Amino acid sequence: xxxxxxxxxxxxxxxxxxxxxxxxxxxxxxxxxxxxxxxxxxxxxxxxxxxxxxxxxxxxxxxxxxxxxxxxxxxxxxxxxxxxxxxxxxxxxxxxxxxxxxxxxxxxxxxxxxxxxxxxxxxxxxxxxxxxxxxxxxxxxxxxxxxxxxxxxxxxxxxxxxxxxxxxxxxxxxxxxxxxxxxxxxxxxxxxxxxxxxxxxxxxxxxxxxxxxxxxxxxxxxxxxxxxxxxxxxxxxxxxxxxxxxxxxxxxxxxxxxxxxxxxxxxxxxxxxxxxxxxxxxxxxxxxxxxxxxxxxxxxxxxxxxxxxxxxxxxxxxxxxxxxxxxxxxxxxxxxxxxxxxxxxxxxxxxxx
Ligand code: COI
Numbered sequence: 001x002x003x004x005x006x007x008x009x010x011x012x013x014x015x016x017x018x019x020x021x022x023x024x025x026x027x028x029x030x031x032x033x034x035x036x037x038x039x040x041x042x043x044x045x046x047x048x049x050x051x052x053x054x055x056x057x058x059x060x061x062x063x064x065x066x067x068x069x070x071x072x073x074x075x076x077x078x079x080x081x082x083x084x085x086x087x088x089x090x091x092x093x094x095x096x097x098x099x100x101x102x103x104x105x106x107x108x109x110x111x112x113x114x115x116x117x118x119x120x121x122x123x124x125x126x127x128x129x130x131x132x133x134x135x136x137x138x139x140x141x142x143x144x145x146x147x148x149x150x151x152x153x154x155x156x157x158x159x160x161x162x163x164x165x166x167x168x169x170x171x172x173x174x175x176x177x178x179x180x181x182x183x184x185x186x187x188x189x190x191x192x193x194x195x196x197x198x199x200x201x202x203x204x205x206x207x208x209x210x211x212x213x214x215x216x217x218x219x220x221x222x223x224x225x226x227x228x229x230x231x232x233x234x235x236x237x238x239x240x241x242x243x244x245x246x247x248x249x250x251x252x253x254x255x256x257x258x259x260x261x262x263x264x265x266x267x268x269x270x271x272x273x274x275x276x277x278x279x280x281x282x283x284x285x286x287x288x289x290x291x292x293x294x295x296x297x298x299x300x301x302x303x304x305x306x307x308x309x310x311x312x313x314x315x316x317x318x319x320x321x322x323x324x325x326x327x328x329x330x331x332x333x334x335x336x337x338x339x340x341x342x343x344x345x346x347x348x349x350x351x352x353x
Pocket of ligand 1: 068069070231232233298299300301
């Protein structure tokens with residue numbers, strides 16, 4: 001892939017100690033621009049830094065913005081891997097189609113990530129559980145305050161060395177079930193990874209945090225009755241030995257980790273049911289202890305056990321607020337594949353070389 005490389009004068013000092021999530025950024029970023037006449041052009045890797053925006057830049061007013069999230073791992077064999085980047089590339093295409101934004105072809109999307117990762121290889125952490133989080137994103141940068149599909153866009157990729165998304169790591173998190181606000185409705189943008197979805201979810205997140213909860217479990221936008229997803233993860237519930245998760249029908253994000261976990265569960269012999277699970281059924285299953293485990297799945301969060309649900313004033317615990325055996329097994333098997341500790345039988349790893 002051809003691009004211009006703009007070298008920075010001094011490299012940054014790498015962080016020491018706990019990385020947390022999304023606090024540090026590498027030395028460089030990838031950038032390219034789009035116009036209807038020229039298509040994608042001005043492809044470069046340049047020093048990580050501010051982006052100048054005119055106050056009338058359309059994204060600031062009408063939120064035409066999409067993004068992705070994936071990780072680069074330092075494998076046990078010393079090589080560098082991405083995990084299923086083609087799934088992110090395809091989801092990004094679907095997001096951009098829904099938001100009337102230009103497509104980044106799959107090979108260009110993956111090629112750009114690989115070039116940045118090669119430049120930033122020294123930033124891939126080597127400690128257990130740490131990786132380089134990669135954030136590709138696109139926004140409308142035409143200057144205009146009329147509402148219309150923008151004619152110009154910028155695509156950037158930034159990278160951040162990260163540890164666990166939640167400070168709890170693989171320990172259970174407490175989840176607040178939101179029964180007032182909704183995240184997505186049929187025909188809307190629930191399946192799209194766009195900033196607007198996250199902006200609209202912040203009010204639920206703020207309520208949850210005020211009550212001492214880590215995240216929100218969203219109910220469907222029509223009935224406020226069926227369980228959909230957690231703000232930063234897809235959600236799965238083990239009830240009577242079956243694993244239940246919301247179907248991908250337009251209101252839930254089609255998660256890469258979700259898809260990978262469903263494959264592992266099938267391999268283990270679990271029955272996976274993609275269905276509309278009502279919140280009443282879920283809470284009743286928790287009360288009667290038929291809900292034996294619950295967990296979220298996501299690139300940032302990996303697998304995060306849910307230890308408590310709060311719904312309409314009632315608190316119910318899951319597995320006595322302990323991480324269950326299935327959750328542990330899935331976490332280990334998934335991360336062993338990601339960190340190249342085991343054979344890649346599903347061809348999920350892509351070596352960056
Ligand atoms: C990811 O898991 O990659 C996401 O984009 C979720 C975000 C809340 C960090």
